[in-house]
Amino acid sequence: MVLSEPELWQRMEADLDQRLLVTPLLSEHQISGGSVDVRLGTEFILLKRSARGPIDALAMDDMAQDYRERIFIDVGDRMVLHPNQLVLGATLEFVQVPGDLMAYVIGRSSWGRLGLIVATAMMVQPGYRGSLTLELANLGDTPVYLYPGTRIAQLVFHTVSTLTPAYAGQGKYTGPTGPEFSKLSQDPDWKNIRRLAAHAHD
Amino acid sequence: MNQARLHQELYRQWIASQSQMLSKTLTELLNELPPQEALAWTIRFQRPRSLVAEEVAAWCFEGETVSWWLGGGVDWLAERVGSAVFLSYPEPLAPDPLAMCGLGLVWAEQVSYAPAWAVSRLGPLLAPTAEHSGLKGEWLARLLASWVETYGSVAERHGLERVADWARSESHGVPVDGSWLWPKWPEEATQYFQQLKAGLVPHERHGQSPRDMRAVLLGLAAMTEEEQFRALALAHKAIQSVSLWARWNQNGFEEG
Numbered sequence: 001m002v003l004s005e006p007e008l009w010q011r012m013e014a015d016l017d018q019r020l021l022v023t024p025l026l027s028e029h030q031i032s033g034g035s036v037d038v039r040l041g042t043e044f045i046l047l048k049r050s051a052r053g054p055i056d057a058l059a060m061d062d063m064a065q066d067y068r069e070r071i072f073i074d075v076g077d078r079m080v081l082h083p084n085q086l087v088l089g090a091t092l093e094f095v096q097v098p099g100d101l102m103a104y105v106i107g108r109s110s111w112g113r114l115g116l117i118v119a120t121a122m123m124v125q126p127g128y129r130g131s132l133t134l135e136l137a138n139l140g141d142t143p144v145y146l147y148p149g150t151r152i153a154q155l156v157f158h159t160v161s162t163l164t165p166a167y168a169g170q171g172k173y174t175g176p177t178g179p180e181f182s183k184l185s186q187d188p189d190w191k192n193i194r195r196l197a198a199h200a201h202d
Numbered sequence: 203m204n205q206a207r208l209h210q211e212l213y214r215q216w217i218a219s220q221s222q223m224l225s226k227t228l229t230e231l232l233n234e235l236p237p238q239e240a241l242a243w244t245i246r247f248q249r250p251r252s253l254v255a256e257e258v259a260a261w262c263f264e265g266e267t268v269s270w271w272l273g274g275g276v277d278w279l280a281e282r283v284g285s286a287v288f289l290s291y292p293e294p295l296a297p298d299p300l301a302m303c304g305l306g307l308v309w310a311e312q313v314s315y316a317p318a319w320a321v322s323r324l325g326p327l328l329a330p331t332a333e334h335s336g337l338k339g340e341w342l343a344r345l346l347a348s349w350v351e352t353y354g355s356v357a358e359r360h361g362l363e364r365v366a367d368w369a370r371s372e373s374h375g376v377p378v379d380g381s382w383l384w385p386k387w388p389e390e391a392t393q394y395f396q397q398l399k400a401g402l403v404p405h406e407r408h409g410q411s412p413r414d415m416r417a418v419l420l421g422l423a424a425m426t427e428e429e430q431f432r433a434l435a436l437a438h439k440a441i442q443s444v445s446l447w448a449r450w451n452q453n454g455f456e457e458g
Contacts, residue, residue, distance in 0.1 A: 012408045016400045023402075023409035024443035026450050042442075072253060075446060094403040094439055129401055149450075174401035174432070177439045 003101070003157040004034050011098065011157075020157065021096035026149075035106075035154040038091040041131060042148045043178035044071050044079065045088040057184045058194060068181060075149035081116065081138045090131040090179040092149065097128045103155045105132060111152065115140020118153050126160055130175020213237060220244050228271060231283045239281075243288055246273025252296035254438050255305065257445060259289070261415055262306035262323060270309070278337060280308040287312060295335070297434050299441055300419055303327060304335025307342065317378045320345055325385035326353050327416050329369040330362070330423035338372075346373035352384045360392055361424035388414050394421030394440070398433040404440040411447035412440055 008031055011020035022036050030037040050067040073079045097103055107118030119135040138144050221229045232240045255272055263270055269286040274293035281288045295301040310316035328349045346369045357366040394404035394417055404418050412418050422437045
């Protein structure tokens with residue numbers, strides 16, 4: 001069931017461990033019609049063309065500085081996103097999703113019509129805390145300015161039927177306050193892939 | 203060309219090439235310094251910028267007419283250059299906003315109204331700042347004596363027993379003039395402490411930004427060292443929010 005606007009406000013006043021939190025909420029108009037607008041944050045990870053080789057998920061940290069750079073763009077300033085460029089941003093807001101809720105992130109179509117695609121992990125798990133990393137790509141042919149502080153996506157909250165928060169086993173898990181790079185190399189499957197790769201090269 | 207002249211020329215070329223990456227105003231200020239000092243400050247100004255240091259400095263110098271420039275280094279340093287001041291901080295401490303309030307203290311040592319500034323701007327934050335920054339000095343010890351008189355028991359009631367004990371052990375000399383008006387201890391600090399302890403960014407009702415940076419930092423100061431280590435990024439996010447909220451709502455702007 002999707003939470004309505006009055007339910008969203010009510011959830012935001014719950015006790016700390018059950019509180020639905022989206023902070024800083026710069027304007028109460030961000031909550032309207034059963035969704036919460038989130039804004040583009042100020043930190044970005046730029047992905048650059050590497051001169052040394054492709055990204056290898058098996059050894060992702062080896063060349064990190066070669067193809068990515070973390071930058072800060074203040075609210076009021078802007079950065080340009082060139083055609084076919086991918087940049088990782090984050091929501092300005094830090095979010096806590098209570099254990100009995102989950103959220104869907106939906107990019108705003110008004111940006112999409114300019115060629116800017118806002119992709120992210122579509123589902124925010126119950127119990128998540130942190131800013132949400134956004135994958136921003138310009139699929140148009142014209143450069144687009146990105147302005148931190150602008151509304152970039154919406155969160156729609158749903159109740160979940162069984163209380164099994166995804167982060168329950170991780171103690172006081174607190175997520176990032178800015179964009180995070182891919183953690184693909186931490187997948188448990190890589191242990192097997194590495195072993196098989198070693199055999200293949202023997 | 204002898205070796206001394208060769209090196210002099212190499213230094214000149216290096217400073218000139220590095221200056222291209224600095225602003226014109228900063229380059230002009232650097233030119234007012236002796237070459238060796240200009241070289242040392244040029245290196246500091248080229249270190250990666252610390253957002254925490256910049257935000258804390260902006261808060262410390264709010265309302266002051268001083269033009270300030272920050273650079274990362276290994277120690278605290280302040281130097282007046284013309285009408286500006288160059289400030290350097292220990293870079294490893296940059297993520298700690300309580301330590302970065304030390305920027306205000308090193309600057310204050312350069313001005314005649316240092317105690318008045320520290321009382322009015324840092325107020326209850328003085329002891330946590332002195333502890334986290336590691337800064338010491340005669341005037342600071344006297345200020346700490348005054349801080350203990352003013353806030354000692356209040357700090358204990360708000361969970362800062364350890365800080366109060368530390369301030370007692372570090373304070374000596376005659377307390378500064380008691381007629382100065384120390385700011386009131388912000389009551390919201392307890393609420394922010396609880397939010398930080400719960401792994402959340404400090405906030406007001408419905409997720410609105412905190413209004414008072416001192417309260418956020420006092421909430422951080424009330425945590426144990428281990429908790430503080432985990433909460434630094436959350437406190438930083440709240441500090442950013444305080445400043446953003448103030449700018450966003452300037453002139454009564456209301457978004458539709």
